[in-house]
Amino acid sequence: MNVNISTYCTVSNHLVKVNGTEYFEGAPDEPNFLKALYQKLEMSYPKFFKMDDLSKLGVLGVELLKLHNPEISNYSDDEIGLVFQTSKGCISSDLSHQEKVNKKSPSPSIFVYTLANIVIGEISIKNKWFGESILFIAEENDTSSTINYLKSLILTNKSKCCILGIIDAYDNKTELKMALITKQELGIALNEQNLKAIFEK
Amino acid sequence: MDELIVKLKGQIIEYLNLEDINAEDIVNTDPLFGDGLALDSIDALELIVLLEQEYGIVVADPEKGKEIFESIQTLAEYISANK
Amino acid sequence: MVYIGAENIISPLGETAHENFEALTKGQTGLKLIPGGGIKDEDLYLSVINKIDGLDTIKAVEKSIQDSLSQVHQNELGRTELIISTTKGEINLLKNGDDQHATLDEYKRRISASLPWVKNTTLVSNACISGVLALIVGHDLISTNQVDSVIVTGVDMVSEFTIAGFQAFFAMSPGLCKPFDKNRDGINLGEGVATIIMSKNKAAFKSTPLQSLGGSAANDANHISGPSRTGEGLYRSMKNTLKNAQVNSNEIDFISAHGTATAYNDEMESIAFDRMDLSTVPLHSLKGYYGHTFGAAGMIESVICLQSMRANKLIACIGFEETGTSKPLNIIKQTTDKNLNTVLKTASGFGGCNASILFKK
Numbered sequence: 001m002n003v004n005i006s007t008y009c010t011v012s013n014h015l016v017k018v019n020g021t022e023y024f025e026g027a028p029d030e031p032n033f034l035k036a037l038y039q040k041l042e043m044s045y046p047k048f049f050k051m052d053d054l055s056k057l058g059v060l061g062v063e064l065l066k067l068h069n070p071e072i073s074n075y076s077d078d079e080i081g082l083v084f085q086t087s088k089g090c091i092s093s094d095l096s097h098q099e100k101v102n103k104k105s106p107s108p109s110i111f112v113y114t115l116a117n118i119v120i121g122e123i124s125i126k127n128k129w130f131g132e133s134i135l136f137i138a139e140e141n142d143t144s145s146t147i148n149y150l151k152s153l154i155l156t157n158k159s160k161c162c163i164l165g166i167i168d169a170y171d172n173k174t175e176l177k178m179a180l181i182t183k184q185e186l187g188i189a190l191n192e193q194n195l196k197a198i199f200e201k
Numbered sequence: 202m203d204e205l206i207v208k209l210k211g212q213i214i215e216y217l218n219l220e221d222i223n224a225e226d227i228v229n230t231d232p233l234f235g236d237g238l239a240l241d242s243i244d245a246l247e248l249i250v251l252l253e254q255e256y257g258i259v260v261a262d263p264e265k266g267k268e269i270f271e272s273i274q275t276l277a278e279y280i281s282a283n284k
Numbered sequence: 285m286v287y288i289g290a291e292n293i294i295s296p297l298g299e300t301a302h303e304n305f306e307a308l309t310k311g312q313t314g315l316k317l318i319p320g321g322g323i324k325d326e327d328l329y330l331s332v333i334n335k336i337d338g339l340d341t342i343k344a345v346e347k348s349i350q351d352s353l354s355q356v357h358q359n360e361l362g363r364t365e366l367i368i369s370t371t372k373g374e375i376n377l378l379k380n381g382d383d384q385h386a387t388l389d390e391y392k393r394r395i396s397a398s399l400p401w402v403k404n405t406t407l408v409s410n411a412c413i414s415g416v417l418a419l420i421v422g423h424d425l426i427s428t429n430q431v432d433s434v435i436v437t438g439v440d441m442v443s444e445f446t447i448a449g450f451q452a453f454f455a456m457s458p459g460l461c462k463p464f465d466k467n468r469d470g471i472n473l474g475e476g477v478a479t480i481i482m483s484k485n486k487a488a489f490k491s492t493p494l495q496s497l498g499g500s501a502a503n504d505a506n507h508i509s510g511p512s513r514t515g516e517g518l519y520r521s522m523k524n525t526l527k528n529a530q531v532n533s534n535e536i537d538f539i540s541a542h543g544t545a546t547a548y549n550d551e552m553e554s555i556a557f558d559r560m561d562l563s564t565v566p567l568h569s570l571k572g573y574y575g576h577t578f579g580a581a582g583m584i585e586s587v588i589c590l591q592s593m594r595a596n597k598l599i600a601c602i603g604f605e606e607t608g609t610s611k612p613l614n615i616i617k618q619t620t621d622k623n624l625n626t627v628l629k630t631a632s633g634f635g636g637c638n639a640s641i642l643f644k645k
Contacts (some may be wrong), residue, residue, distance in 0.1 A: 049220035087389045101448040104323055108246040112509050113447035117410045121635030124503040130520055132501050135390040135419055137407040145406040150353045152424040242510050263454045
């Protein structure tokens with residue numbers, strides 16, 4: 001059995017692709033692209049609007065994977081591991097919180113998002129997933145640690161499959177690369193080169 | 202009081218990022234937590250921030266928030282009494 | 285087999301694991317009253333090495349790692365990876381508008397630059413379970429033969445940034461924190477650094493190491509800041525950890541719990557331990573000594589687990605007086621001797637995350 005890349009999706013600024021094929025493109029001047037994608041996905045999840053952009057992006061990514069691979073729901077609630085990496089993490093929320101701190105009036109709903117792993121919490125809550133999860137800090141193109149740990153989760157049977165997420169949302173940057181990684185005979189083996197190749201499609 | 206209630210509804214929608222909810226949708230006596238607007242514990246803390254910033258009212262004990270934030274009506278009454 | 289040892293702690297209680305452990309056996313705490321430490325100048329109990337926003341974490345990390353490395357034969361480590369555990373790194377830089385250096389990827393770069401001999405640096409930032417999770421990552425990378433050894437360092441500082449946030453959450457105790465106690469009323473914040481080395485090579489350690497049996501993480505899937513009312517994530521984490529290590533609940537001699545001393549967290553933990561049939565196992569939280577040190581917490585507390593196993597000593601849970609959870613626990617009231625073979629370390633944090641790991645003699 002190999003550890004292989006299954007369904008994958010990318011969000012690069014306003015362009016959304018699933019398995020390399022365009023799914024949605026937000027207008028370049030769309031100020032609320034994430035909301036537009038939420039509407040395109042016909043979601044009804046009021047909590048979405050309380051999230052920071054990092055969490056919104058992560059939650060939307062998982063919906064994209066589910067839409068194109070309904071088999072994800074065949075896994076039981078703790079068989080799916082969430083292995084994410086981010087470069088700038090929650091710097092947007094950090095800056096918002098710091099502004100509030102400078103005014104001596106911190107906001108709990110901003111502060112809670114100053115932990116980048118909240119995106120994993122939001123995904124877990126939305127999908128009722130109780131499995132393994134972890135957030136690494138790494139440059140977008142440095143996926144070695146994330147891949148190594150993800151493989152160990154599958155090889156040790158701690159997770160049956162994993163969702164790999166490479167995520168960043170700050171300033172005007174909205175970048176997501178997400179893939180379902182499963183154990184199967186055939187498919188594209190999970191390694192740095194293959195990941196790079198599929199995500200550049 | 203009515204004026205305060207209208208203003209409060211707008212502020213709650215803004216502070217709590219209640220997208221897709223209009224002020225008219227919020228019934229004055231409906232519970233804010235649980236069934237009503239389905240607010241949670243972070244929202245309750247955020248309402249404390251709202252009270253301090255918009256009305257200068259300091260709530261030192263978050264447990265007290267449970268009674269104050271029961272509904273828009275109770276919240277408005279509390280503000281009127283403590284402003 | 286994954287061996288674990290060469291531990292270090294840098295905290296207000298000392299600069300080596302031994303100094304810290306000795307201080308704990310004497311009941312000393314790093315917490316002290318800092319006048320005007322709060323966002324609105326409230327007095328706060330904090331465990332700070334220097335002053336708020338004042339810790340040079342990079343220097344402290346280097347020092348901690350150096351001390352750990354002095355306890356191993358470096359040429360026996362083989363392929364080695366450095367794993368950093370932190371929630372906010374040097375977030376105090378943001379105060380001066382320096383958002384370029386305040387990010388964790390920049391922090392990781394600065395730490396790597398100070399340790400040029402390490403080939404690969406990994407940074408885990410997973411709220412309050414970061415430290416335990418970093419140890420689990422280290423264990424799994426070694427057990428799946430992807431590396432031979434790991435150096436795991438946990439670090440976080442006391443900053444105005446974090447103080448303000450927890451004050452907004454009404455999570456801070458006005459006094460000294462009281463883990464699991466009936467009158468517990470919130471956390472104290474603390475800072476520190478701790479390092480542990482894990483290796484598949486027993487001979488790499490100068491003094492006899494202990495063993496890691498690995499661990500597991502699980503999410504509550506319930507709320508981003510409130511602990512689960514049923515302890516679901518922590519329960520599942522412990523269940524998987526014990527199952528994977530083939531250890532039964534009745535083999536556990538001691539639990540180093542998270543015990544932040546907030547009403548909901550400690551209650552949640554008691555329910556999870558009860559569900560695991562662990563409520564009679566001696567248990568403590570170290571928050572009364574170190575405060576909550578976030579990314580360093582799981583590491584500092586794991587170092588004390590290792591020290592306790594070496595000394596066969598249970599450290600008292602200071603701050604605790606009277607049972608205050610719906611499910612009673614066997615809280616260690618006095619520091620006492622006990623033969624410790626198998627020890628469970630747990631942690632829980634924002635984002636609904638939970639983790640646990642087992643250590644064995």
